Amino acid sequence: MDSSSSATGGDVFAECAIGNFDNIRFDDDGRLWAAAMDGGVHCYDPDGTLLGRLLVPDVVANIRFGGAKRNRMFIAADTVLYSVVMSVTGTPPLPTARQNHACP
Numbered sequence: 001m002d003s004s005s006s007a008t009g010g011d012v013f014a015e016c017a018i019g020n021f022d023n024i025r026f027d028d029d030g031r032l033w034a035a036a037m038d039g040g041v042h043c044y045d046p047d048g049t050l051l052g053r054l055l056v057p058d059v060v061a062n063i064r065f066g067g068a069k070r071n072r073m074f075i076a077a078d079t080v081l082y083s084v085v086m087s088v089t090g091t092p093p094l095p096t097a098r099q100n101h102a103c104p
Helices: none
Strands: 002-005 023-026 032-035 041-044 050-054 060-066 072-077 081-085
Antiparallel strands (some): 023 032, 072 081
């Protein structure tokens, strides 16, 4: 974790050593999972410690937990969709505005 201040006055939680972060998700234990483009998928402890990386042979654009138990990570890459069964479960997605409205 880098405690330097950003242009907006906040602390830096993590920096992507290869490429850029594109998308993040959280698991039920509060760990942050980040699509790191050329760097695969990074996993961070809630305190900002890098716990590990999932290396993917393609550029990672998006990640999402899914499946019946939310323990399957879907990794959208350049031209491939990967599916990995995980030992963690992802937090459920927040409802969108469309899901909150009843159909007339």
